[in-house]
Amino acid sequence: MHGAPSVTYPVGRSRGAARLxxxxxxxxxxxxxxxxxxxxxxxxxxxxxxxxxxxxxxxxGIGLRRDGAGFLHFDGRVWSLAPAASDAADPARSVLAARAFVALDLQSLLLLRLSEPGRPRRWLWVEREAMPERWRDLRRAVYSRPPAADTGGDVWRATAPADAP
Incomplete structure (x- = not known):
């Protein structure tokens, strides 16, 4: 089975979220x-x-206005959120090694919860109109399972029933 593709997708103010x-x-x-x-x-x-x-x-209204622009990136293992060029001077806004969870899926509009250990959760509205050509890749990445930890080839022993030879 193939893993989810790596993807970079723009996030920021969402007209769809504002309408909803x-x-x-x-x-x-x-x-x-x-x-x-x-x-x-x-x-x-x-x-x-x-x-x-x-x-x-x-x-x-205040929450929608404060949505900062940036780029959500998935490298095949973890998510990261990079601020837009205008916010690059503030490194505290960067989120690294996060996990993304879908809170609401309206097919062309997603509400994602981005969690990083030791930091508060971030809620992101992501819409298809931001980059339609990468939308399906983003959806695949969001719904993919996180990769399993390296077990050193002992997958069978870890998952086999107790009465297996």
């Missing part, structure tokens, strides 16, 4: 508005509900 989060936020705001309209008593609960809707919208 806007639609989800608008649906939440409509539900909050409907609950305020249909339930007569206006009180602290309604104020808290409206404040939470506004806070969620502001947090999503």
């Amino acid at each position: 989060l806007t639609v989800v936020w608008a649906l939440g705001a409509l539900c909050a508005g409907a609950s305020c309209y249909f339930f007569d008593s206006v009180g602290w609960r309604h104020a808290l509900l409206l404040l939470s809707v506004l806070f969620a919208g502001a947090a999503a």
Whole structure:
């Protein structure tokens, strides 16, 4: 069986993610508005509900604006995230030897969780429009199993049942 291809893919602000989060936020705001309209008593609960809707919208907007541009790279074993040329002066933004996990797959839009030991997780929106010719390679790499550790040729003994000769 062949391993996943090595791939380098651009990441950064995603229009698809912005559209998706806007639609989800608008649906939440409509539900909050409907609950305020249909339930007569206006009180602290309604104020808290409206404040939470506004806070969620502001947090999503700030989060989408802060998405930095860079390049996600898979070398066949580990993932790394290299900052764009304008962010190259800040080495703390570089993520090395990370693992990528798919959190949401919408076929042309992926939400990835990038985990590196000892650092906080990073969430990345990756969309097909960024580089359509490499999209399938990226999907293969994301869904591939990590390579097994070198067992020194003892694969059979490690996996064979106890009653095997």
